[in-house]
Amino acid sequence: xxxxxxxxxxxxxxxxxxxxxxxxxxxxxxxxxxxxxxxxxxxxxxxxxxxxxxxxxxxxxxxxxxxxxxxxxxxxxxxxxxxxxxxxxxxxxxxxxxxxxxxxxxxxxxxxxxxxxxxxxxxxxxxxxxxxxxxxxxxxxxxxxxxxxxxxxxxxxxxxxxxxxxxxxxxxxxxxxxxxxxxxxxxxxxxxxxxxxxxxxxxxxxxxxxxxxx
Amino acid sequence: xxxxxxxxxxxxxxxxxxxxxxxxxxxxxxxxxxxxxxxxxxxxxxxxxxxxxxxxxxxxxxxxxxxxxxxxxxxxxxxxxxxxxxxxxxxxxxxxxxxxxxxxxxxxxxxxxxxxxxxxxxxxxxxxxxxxxxxxxxxxxxxxxxxxxxxxxxxxxxxxxxxxxxxxxxxxxxxxxxxxxxxxxxxxxxxxxxxxxxxxxxxx
Numbered sequence: 133x134x135x136x137x138x139x140x141x142x143x144x145x146x147x148x149x150x151x152x153x154x155x156x157x158x159x160x161x162x163x164x165x166x167x168x169x170x171x172x173x174x175x176x177x178x179x180x181x182x183x184x185x186x187x188x189x190x191x192x193x194x195x196x197x198x199x200x201x202x203x204x205x206x207x208x209x210x211x212x213x214x215x216x217x218x219x220x221x222x223x224x225x226x227x228x229x230x231x232x233x234x235x236x237x238x239x240x241x242x243x244x245x246x247x248x249x250x251x252x253x254x255x256x257x258x259x260x261x262x263x264x265x266x267x268x269x270x271x272x273x274x275x276x277x278x279x280x281x282x283x284x285x286x287x288x289x290x291x292x293x294x295x296x297x298x299x300x301x302x303x304x305x306x307x308x309x310x311x312x313x314x315x316x317x318x319x320x321x322x323x324x325x326x327x328x329x330x331x332x333x334x335x336x337x338x339x340x341x342x343x344x345x346x
Numbered sequence: 347x348x349x350x351x352x353x354x355x356x357x358x359x360x361x362x363x364x365x366x367x368x369x370x371x372x373x374x375x376x377x378x379x380x381x382x383x384x385x386x387x388x389x390x391x392x393x394x395x396x397x398x399x400x401x402x403x404x405x406x407x408x409x410x411x412x413x414x415x416x417x418x419x420x421x422x423x424x425x426x427x428x429x430x431x432x433x434x435x436x437x438x439x440x441x442x443x444x445x446x447x448x449x450x451x452x453x454x455x456x457x458x459x460x461x462x463x464x465x466x467x468x469x470x471x472x473x474x475x476x477x478x479x480x481x482x483x484x485x486x487x488x489x490x491x492x493x494x495x496x497x498x499x500x501x502x503x504x505x506x507x508x509x510x511x512x513x514x515x516x517x518x519x520x521x522x523x524x525x526x527x528x529x530x531x532x533x534x535x536x537x538x539x540x541x542x543x544x545x546x547x548x549x550x
Contacts, residue, residue, distance in 0.1 A: 154398050156424040158444040158484045166429070166442040167487035173437035319486045338431045338438040 168319030170334040178312035181345040185228045186236035193241045200263045208325045215332030224344035235300040244290030277310040291318040376403040378544015382421040385537040391445045398422040417455040423447045441485040450478040451498040470503040477526045499525040515547035
Protein backbone atom coordinates (compact mmCIF):
# COMPACT_ATOMS: atom_id res chain seq x y z
CA UNK A 133 0.00 0.00 0.00
CA UNK A 134 2.72 2.45 1.03
CA UNK A 135 4.82 1.49 -1.96
CA UNK A 136 1.95 2.05 -4.36
CA UNK A 137 1.24 5.42 -2.82
CA UNK A 138 4.89 6.38 -3.18
CA UNK A 139 4.98 5.30 -6.82
CA UNK A 140 1.87 7.30 -7.66
CA UNK A 141 3.08 10.30 -5.68
CA UNK A 142 6.41 10.31 -7.51
CA UNK A 143 4.58 9.87 -10.80
CA UNK A 144 2.30 12.81 -10.19
CA UNK A 145 5.22 14.94 -9.06
CA UNK A 146 7.04 14.28 -12.32
CA UNK A 147 4.04 15.31 -14.40
CA UNK A 148 4.79 19.06 -14.18
CA UNK A 149 8.39 18.43 -15.18
CA UNK A 150 7.21 16.63 -18.29
CA UNK A 151 4.54 19.20 -18.94
CA UNK A 152 7.00 22.04 -18.58
CA UNK A 153 7.89 21.26 -22.17
CA UNK A 154 4.54 22.90 -22.92
CA UNK A 155 6.07 26.21 -21.89
CA UNK A 156 5.67 28.98 -24.41
CA UNK A 157 9.28 29.58 -25.35
CA UNK A 158 10.05 33.35 -25.34
CA UNK A 159 12.96 33.09 -27.78
CA UNK A 160 10.78 31.38 -30.37
CA UNK A 161 8.29 34.20 -30.15
CA UNK A 162 10.69 37.05 -30.89
CA UNK A 163 11.38 38.61 -34.26
CA UNK A 164 14.91 39.82 -35.01
CA UNK A 165 13.78 43.39 -34.40
CA UNK A 166 12.28 42.44 -31.05
CA UNK A 167 15.44 40.61 -30.01
CA UNK A 168 17.56 43.76 -30.08
CA UNK A 169 18.12 46.08 -27.15
CA UNK A 170 19.52 49.60 -27.18
CA UNK A 171 21.27 50.87 -24.09
CA UNK A 172 22.45 54.43 -23.52
CA UNK A 173 24.21 55.90 -20.51
CA UNK A 174 25.44 59.37 -19.83
CA UNK A 175 27.64 61.21 -17.39
CA UNK A 176 25.19 63.02 -15.14
CA UNK A 177 27.74 65.77 -14.49
CA UNK A 178 28.20 66.55 -18.19
CA UNK A 179 26.66 69.75 -19.55
CA UNK A 180 26.02 68.78 -23.15
CA UNK A 181 24.86 72.27 -24.10
CA UNK A 182 28.40 73.50 -23.54
CA UNK A 183 29.85 71.32 -26.29
CA UNK A 184 29.74 72.83 -29.75
CA UNK A 185 31.91 70.73 -32.03
CA UNK A 186 32.70 67.08 -32.50
CA UNK A 187 34.76 64.82 -34.68
CA UNK A 188 34.15 61.19 -35.53
CA UNK A 189 36.51 58.35 -36.35
CA UNK A 190 36.97 57.57 -40.04
CA UNK A 191 36.52 53.84 -39.55
CA UNK A 192 35.02 51.38 -37.08
CA UNK A 193 37.23 49.41 -34.70
CA UNK A 194 36.69 45.67 -34.67
CA UNK A 195 37.36 44.36 -31.18
CA UNK A 196 37.31 40.64 -30.59
CA UNK A 197 37.89 39.18 -27.14
CA UNK A 198 39.36 42.51 -25.98
CA UNK A 199 41.80 42.73 -28.87
CA UNK A 200 41.71 45.29 -31.63
CA UNK A 201 41.71 43.10 -34.71
CA UNK A 202 41.08 45.64 -37.49
CA UNK A 203 39.75 49.00 -38.54
CA UNK A 204 36.86 48.59 -40.91
CA UNK A 205 34.84 50.73 -43.27
CA UNK A 206 32.39 48.24 -44.73
CA UNK A 207 29.02 49.36 -46.07
CA UNK A 208 27.57 48.70 -42.64
CA UNK A 209 30.29 50.71 -40.92
CA UNK A 210 29.87 53.59 -43.34
CA UNK A 211 26.12 53.60 -42.73
CA UNK A 212 26.65 53.71 -38.97
CA UNK A 213 29.08 56.62 -39.23
CA UNK A 214 26.77 58.51 -41.60
CA UNK A 215 23.77 57.93 -39.35
CA UNK A 216 25.67 59.12 -36.29
CA UNK A 217 26.80 62.25 -38.11
CA UNK A 218 23.20 62.96 -39.10
CA UNK A 219 22.06 62.46 -35.53
CA UNK A 220 24.75 64.71 -34.09
CA UNK A 221 23.96 67.41 -36.63
CA UNK A 222 20.28 67.33 -35.72
CA UNK A 223 21.24 67.81 -32.11
CA UNK A 224 23.21 70.94 -32.97
CA UNK A 225 26.79 69.65 -32.89
CA UNK A 226 29.11 70.83 -35.65
CA UNK A 227 31.37 68.30 -37.32
CA UNK A 228 34.98 69.42 -37.51
CA UNK A 229 38.26 67.81 -38.41
CA UNK A 230 39.90 65.97 -35.56
CA UNK A 231 42.86 68.36 -35.82
CA UNK A 232 40.58 71.34 -35.21
CA UNK A 233 40.35 70.72 -31.46
CA UNK A 234 36.80 69.34 -31.33
CA UNK A 235 34.94 69.49 -28.04
CA UNK A 236 33.80 65.89 -28.43
CA UNK A 237 35.21 62.77 -30.06
CA UNK A 238 33.03 59.94 -31.28
CA UNK A 239 34.48 56.44 -31.31
CA UNK A 240 32.63 53.53 -32.88
CA UNK A 241 33.39 49.87 -32.19
CA UNK A 242 32.04 46.50 -33.14
CA UNK A 243 32.65 44.28 -30.15
CA UNK A 244 32.42 40.53 -30.39
CA UNK A 245 33.11 38.09 -27.63
CA UNK A 246 33.23 34.36 -27.90
CA UNK A 247 32.13 33.70 -24.33
CA UNK A 248 28.97 34.20 -22.36
CA UNK A 249 29.15 36.76 -19.60
CA UNK A 250 27.79 40.08 -18.54
CA UNK A 251 27.43 43.04 -20.79
CA UNK A 252 29.34 45.58 -18.73
CA UNK A 253 32.53 45.01 -20.78
CA UNK A 254 34.84 46.12 -17.95
CA UNK A 255 37.88 44.77 -19.77
CA UNK A 256 37.01 46.81 -22.84
CA UNK A 257 37.67 50.01 -20.91
CA UNK A 258 40.75 48.56 -19.27
CA UNK A 259 42.36 48.28 -22.71
CA UNK A 260 40.82 51.42 -24.17
CA UNK A 261 44.15 53.18 -24.58
CA UNK A 262 45.37 50.44 -26.86
CA UNK A 263 42.25 50.73 -29.03
CA UNK A 264 42.18 54.50 -29.22
CA UNK A 265 45.44 56.29 -28.62
CA UNK A 266 44.64 59.72 -27.13
CA UNK A 267 47.29 61.00 -29.54
CA UNK A 268 44.69 60.60 -32.30
CA UNK A 269 42.57 63.25 -30.62
CA UNK A 270 45.56 65.51 -30.07
CA UNK A 271 46.17 64.51 -26.47
CA UNK A 272 49.34 62.43 -26.42
CA UNK A 273 50.16 60.86 -23.07
CA UNK A 274 46.63 61.26 -21.76
CA UNK A 275 44.51 58.40 -20.42
CA UNK A 276 40.79 57.62 -20.36
CA UNK A 277 38.28 57.56 -17.55
CA UNK A 278 36.57 54.23 -17.07
CA UNK A 279 32.87 55.02 -17.38
CA UNK A 280 29.80 53.77 -15.56
CA UNK A 281 28.80 50.23 -16.39
CA UNK A 282 26.45 49.48 -19.28
CA UNK A 283 24.24 47.00 -17.51
CA UNK A 284 24.07 43.41 -16.52
CA UNK A 285 22.67 41.63 -19.55
CA UNK A 286 23.87 38.36 -20.86
CA UNK A 287 26.15 38.27 -23.87
CA UNK A 288 25.38 35.86 -26.64
CA UNK A 289 26.91 37.70 -29.59
CA UNK A 290 28.53 40.97 -30.50
CA UNK A 291 27.42 44.51 -30.02
CA UNK A 292 27.77 47.93 -31.60
CA UNK A 293 29.33 50.36 -29.16
CA UNK A 294 29.43 54.15 -29.49
CA UNK A 295 31.50 56.27 -27.10
CA UNK A 296 31.27 60.05 -27.00
CA UNK A 297 34.40 61.50 -25.41
CA UNK A 298 34.92 64.81 -23.67
CA UNK A 299 38.01 66.21 -25.38
CA UNK A 300 37.28 69.77 -24.36
CA UNK A 301 37.92 69.13 -20.67
CA UNK A 302 40.60 66.45 -20.98
CA UNK A 303 43.25 68.63 -19.30
CA UNK A 304 40.84 69.75 -16.57
CA UNK A 305 39.96 66.12 -15.94
CA UNK A 306 43.49 65.27 -14.88
CA UNK A 307 44.79 64.48 -18.36
CA UNK A 308 42.12 61.87 -18.85
CA UNK A 309 39.56 61.70 -21.62
CA UNK A 310 36.18 61.13 -20.10
CA UNK A 311 33.31 59.37 -21.90
CA UNK A 312 30.18 61.47 -21.42
CA UNK A 313 27.77 59.32 -23.42
CA UNK A 314 27.84 55.68 -24.42
CA UNK A 315 25.47 53.67 -26.55
CA UNK A 316 25.26 49.97 -27.13
CA UNK A 317 23.12 47.86 -29.46
CA UNK A 318 22.88 44.15 -28.91
CA UNK A 319 20.83 41.29 -30.33
CA UNK A 320 20.11 39.47 -33.56
CA UNK A 321 20.95 41.39 -36.72
CA UNK A 322 22.77 44.16 -34.91
CA UNK A 323 25.48 44.15 -37.60
CA UNK A 324 23.06 44.09 -40.55
CA UNK A 325 23.24 47.02 -42.93
CA UNK A 326 19.47 47.34 -42.90
CA UNK A 327 19.51 48.07 -39.17
CA UNK A 328 22.41 50.53 -39.04
CA UNK A 329 20.38 53.72 -39.36
CA UNK A 330 17.56 52.49 -37.12
CA UNK A 331 19.98 51.70 -34.34
CA UNK A 332 21.66 55.10 -34.50
CA UNK A 333 18.25 56.74 -34.51
CA UNK A 334 17.21 54.71 -31.44
CA UNK A 335 20.30 55.91 -29.57
CA UNK A 336 19.44 59.55 -30.17
CA UNK A 337 15.70 59.11 -29.59
CA UNK A 338 16.28 57.79 -26.08
CA UNK A 339 18.87 60.50 -25.28
CA UNK A 340 16.97 63.80 -25.46
CA UNK A 341 19.56 65.48 -23.20
CA UNK A 342 22.24 65.03 -25.87
CA UNK A 343 21.86 68.48 -27.38
CA UNK A 344 24.10 71.45 -28.12
CA UNK A 345 22.96 75.06 -27.97
CA UNK A 346 24.55 75.80 -31.35
CA UNK B 347 -1.19 21.75 -27.43
CA UNK B 348 -4.87 20.98 -28.06
CA UNK B 349 -3.98 17.56 -29.45
CA UNK B 350 -1.94 16.72 -26.34
CA UNK B 351 -4.89 17.75 -24.18
CA UNK B 352 -7.41 15.73 -26.18
CA UNK B 353 -5.18 12.64 -26.22
CA UNK B 354 -4.58 12.92 -22.50
CA UNK B 355 -8.26 13.22 -21.77
CA UNK B 356 -9.15 10.26 -23.98
CA UNK B 357 -6.52 8.11 -22.28
CA UNK B 358 -7.80 9.09 -18.87
CA UNK B 359 -11.39 8.34 -19.83
CA UNK B 360 -10.35 4.84 -20.88
CA UNK B 361 -8.45 4.36 -17.61
CA UNK B 362 -11.35 5.70 -15.60
CA UNK B 363 -13.86 3.51 -17.40
CA UNK B 364 -11.73 0.47 -16.67
CA UNK B 365 -11.44 1.24 -13.02
CA UNK B 366 -15.12 1.84 -12.42
CA UNK B 367 -15.73 -1.85 -12.28
CA UNK B 368 -13.43 -2.22 -9.30
CA UNK B 369 -14.73 -2.31 -5.76
CA UNK B 370 -14.82 0.72 -3.50
CA UNK B 371 -11.30 2.08 -3.25
CA UNK B 372 -9.77 4.45 -0.76
CA UNK B 373 -6.85 5.80 -2.80
CA UNK B 374 -7.96 8.16 -5.51
CA UNK B 375 -6.20 10.02 -8.27
CA UNK B 376 -7.38 13.19 -9.94
CA UNK B 377 -5.85 14.70 -13.05
CA UNK B 378 -6.99 17.40 -15.41
CA UNK B 379 -6.52 20.54 -17.41
CA UNK B 380 -6.20 23.91 -15.69
CA UNK B 381 -6.38 27.51 -16.88
CA UNK B 382 -5.29 30.29 -14.55
CA UNK B 383 -5.34 34.07 -14.39
CA UNK B 384 -2.94 36.29 -12.40
CA UNK B 385 -4.27 38.29 -9.47
CA UNK B 386 -3.08 41.35 -7.58
CA UNK B 387 0.35 42.75 -8.32
CA UNK B 388 1.21 39.65 -10.36
CA UNK B 389 -0.91 41.32 -13.06
CA UNK B 390 1.74 44.06 -13.34
CA UNK B 391 4.16 41.47 -14.68
CA UNK B 392 1.70 39.29 -16.60
CA UNK B 393 -1.91 40.17 -17.23
CA UNK B 394 -2.88 37.36 -19.55
CA UNK B 395 -4.62 34.08 -18.81
CA UNK B 396 -2.50 30.96 -18.84
CA UNK B 397 -4.13 28.26 -20.95
CA UNK B 398 -1.13 26.00 -20.49
CA UNK B 399 -1.76 24.22 -17.22
CA UNK B 400 -2.54 20.93 -15.61
CA UNK B 401 -3.36 19.65 -12.17
CA UNK B 402 -3.08 16.31 -10.40
CA UNK B 403 -3.87 14.94 -7.00
CA UNK B 404 -3.64 11.73 -4.99
CA UNK B 405 -5.83 11.49 -1.92
CA UNK B 406 -6.56 8.85 0.65
CA UNK B 407 -10.14 8.60 1.91
CA UNK B 408 -9.94 8.91 5.68
CA UNK B 409 -13.72 8.84 5.87
CA UNK B 410 -16.43 8.75 3.23
CA UNK B 411 -16.32 12.54 2.98
CA UNK B 412 -12.77 13.48 3.96
CA UNK B 413 -9.69 12.80 1.88
CA UNK B 414 -6.09 13.83 2.49
CA UNK B 415 -3.17 13.67 0.12
CA UNK B 416 -0.82 15.44 -2.21
CA UNK B 417 -1.73 17.83 -4.99
CA UNK B 418 0.40 19.38 -7.70
CA UNK B 419 -0.44 21.83 -10.45
CA UNK B 420 1.41 23.62 -13.19
CA UNK B 421 0.76 26.79 -15.14
CA UNK B 422 2.85 28.60 -17.69
CA UNK B 423 2.32 32.37 -17.62
CA UNK B 424 3.66 34.42 -20.53
CA UNK B 425 3.38 37.96 -21.78
CA UNK B 426 5.36 39.98 -24.29
CA UNK B 427 5.28 43.78 -24.06
CA UNK B 428 5.86 46.00 -27.12
CA UNK B 429 9.12 47.89 -27.45
CA UNK B 430 9.43 50.70 -24.96
CA UNK B 431 12.19 52.89 -23.55
CA UNK B 432 12.79 52.16 -19.89
CA UNK B 433 14.72 54.74 -17.87
CA UNK B 434 17.60 53.42 -15.76
CA UNK B 435 20.06 55.32 -13.59
CA UNK B 436 21.89 57.78 -15.85
CA UNK B 437 20.52 56.22 -18.99
CA UNK B 438 17.83 54.28 -20.76
CA UNK B 439 17.19 50.85 -22.24
CA UNK B 440 14.95 50.31 -25.24
CA UNK B 441 13.67 46.75 -25.35
CA UNK B 442 10.81 44.37 -25.97
CA UNK B 443 10.25 42.77 -22.59
CA UNK B 444 8.95 39.22 -22.25
CA UNK B 445 7.94 37.83 -18.89
CA UNK B 446 7.77 34.05 -18.64
CA UNK B 447 6.84 32.49 -15.30
CA UNK B 448 6.03 28.88 -14.51
CA UNK B 449 4.41 28.03 -11.18
CA UNK B 450 4.27 24.51 -9.75
CA UNK B 451 2.57 24.46 -6.33
CA UNK B 452 3.03 21.12 -4.54
CA UNK B 453 0.53 21.00 -1.70
CA UNK B 454 -0.42 18.70 1.13
CA UNK B 455 -4.19 18.71 0.74
CA UNK B 456 -7.41 17.94 2.51
CA UNK B 457 -10.63 17.63 0.54
CA UNK B 458 -14.07 17.51 2.07
CA UNK B 459 -17.11 16.30 0.16
CA UNK B 460 -20.33 17.99 1.23
CA UNK B 461 -22.42 14.91 0.43
CA UNK B 462 -21.79 11.18 0.69
CA UNK B 463 -23.52 10.25 -2.53
CA UNK B 464 -25.53 11.70 -5.34
CA UNK B 465 -25.17 12.47 -9.02
CA UNK B 466 -23.30 15.69 -8.25
CA UNK B 467 -21.01 15.82 -5.24
CA UNK B 468 -19.80 19.27 -4.24
CA UNK B 469 -16.51 19.48 -2.39
CA UNK B 470 -13.94 21.96 -1.22
CA UNK B 471 -10.26 21.54 -0.49
CA UNK B 472 -7.41 23.34 1.22
CA UNK B 473 -3.69 22.86 0.93
CA UNK B 474 -0.27 24.15 1.93
CA UNK B 475 3.19 23.39 0.65
CA UNK B 476 5.86 24.73 -1.65
CA UNK B 477 5.83 26.38 -5.03
CA UNK B 478 8.54 25.64 -7.57
CA UNK B 479 8.90 28.91 -9.48
CA UNK B 480 10.75 29.35 -12.72
CA UNK B 481 11.03 33.06 -13.48
CA UNK B 482 12.49 34.62 -16.61
CA UNK B 483 12.44 38.17 -17.86
CA UNK B 484 13.83 38.74 -21.32
CA UNK B 485 15.06 42.15 -22.45
CA UNK B 486 15.06 41.44 -26.14
CA UNK B 487 16.84 38.11 -26.34
CA UNK B 488 18.74 38.56 -23.09
CA UNK B 489 17.25 36.69 -20.15
CA UNK B 490 17.36 37.22 -16.43
CA UNK B 491 16.30 33.89 -14.92
CA UNK B 492 15.75 32.57 -11.44
CA UNK B 493 14.41 29.27 -10.13
CA UNK B 494 13.33 29.00 -6.52
CA UNK B 495 11.08 27.28 -4.01
CA UNK B 496 8.60 29.49 -2.18
CA UNK B 497 5.71 28.81 0.20
CA UNK B 498 2.37 28.00 -1.35
CA UNK B 499 -1.21 27.90 -0.12
CA UNK B 500 -4.22 26.90 -2.11
CA UNK B 501 -7.89 26.25 -2.03
CA UNK B 502 -10.33 24.82 -4.47
CA UNK B 503 -14.00 24.04 -4.74
CA UNK B 504 -16.00 22.17 -7.29
CA UNK B 505 -18.10 19.15 -8.04
CA UNK B 506 -17.37 15.51 -8.64
CA UNK B 507 -19.76 13.78 -11.04
CA UNK B 508 -19.53 9.99 -10.64
CA UNK B 509 -19.70 7.80 -13.72
CA UNK B 510 -20.07 4.06 -14.22
CA UNK B 511 -21.70 1.35 -12.18
CA UNK B 512 -19.68 1.59 -8.99
CA UNK B 513 -19.49 5.40 -9.05
CA UNK B 514 -15.86 5.33 -7.96
CA UNK B 515 -14.62 7.34 -10.95
CA UNK B 516 -15.96 10.35 -12.70
CA UNK B 517 -15.60 13.90 -13.86
CA UNK B 518 -14.21 16.70 -11.77
CA UNK B 519 -14.92 20.39 -12.42
CA UNK B 520 -13.90 23.24 -10.17
CA UNK B 521 -12.24 26.53 -9.49
CA UNK B 522 -9.08 27.11 -7.51
CA UNK B 523 -7.07 29.87 -5.91
CA UNK B 524 -3.32 29.84 -5.34
CA UNK B 525 -1.70 32.15 -2.80
CA UNK B 526 1.92 32.21 -3.91
CA UNK B 527 4.33 34.65 -2.22
CA UNK B 528 7.30 35.69 -4.34
CA UNK B 529 9.66 38.64 -4.44
CA UNK B 530 12.11 39.11 -7.26
CA UNK B 531 12.80 41.86 -9.75
CA UNK B 532 9.71 43.83 -8.75
CA UNK B 533 7.30 40.87 -8.91
CA UNK B 534 5.83 40.71 -5.40
CA UNK B 535 3.62 37.64 -5.67
CA UNK B 536 2.28 35.05 -8.08
CA UNK B 537 -1.28 34.79 -6.75
CA UNK B 538 -3.69 33.40 -9.30
CA UNK B 539 -7.07 31.82 -9.67
CA UNK B 540 -8.23 29.34 -12.21
CA UNK B 541 -10.65 26.73 -13.35
CA UNK B 542 -9.96 23.08 -13.90
CA UNK B 543 -11.65 20.08 -15.41
CA UNK B 544 -10.54 16.48 -15.42
CA UNK B 545 -11.15 13.00 -14.18
CA UNK B 546 -10.85 11.16 -10.91
CA UNK B 547 -10.49 7.43 -10.45
CA UNK B 548 -9.40 4.90 -7.84
CA UNK B 549 -5.89 3.58 -8.06
CA UNK B 550 -5.82 0.97 -5.28
